[in-house]
Amino acid sequence: MTYHNLILGISIYLLLWEHLPHWGSWFKRLIAALPGPLQTLYEQWRCPYCVGFWIGLALHAVTGNWLFPAFGQMSADWGLVGAVLGWVFDGLAFAVLNKTGVIAINALSYPALLGMAKKQEMYGDP
Incomplete structure (x- = not known):
């Protein structure tokens, strides 16, 4: 199992859905300037599992890294069907681990x- 894409995927999710919306109004204006269907996608993809699947597929396409290299062997065994299934299974596994990572980070940050x-x-705003 390789963690490079997973760490990057969790970072992308946290940046786009949990941090940028709170860093001034520029990001909200950017989202508002998008076409309606893209605004809807952004709002509906707040779930780290749902967007994690697509982030996983995109990162796999960009980097060529498999989260689980065994899924890459499916194309050799099953041909084109195996290649498609390998990508889908890798994306699904990525989505589960992406959601788990986001939940873990949120749980760790809550006490802080x-x-x-x-x-x-106690001391007032700095």
């Missing part, structure tokens, strides 16, 4: 956010 809120409550 509570501590920051209590500090601001």
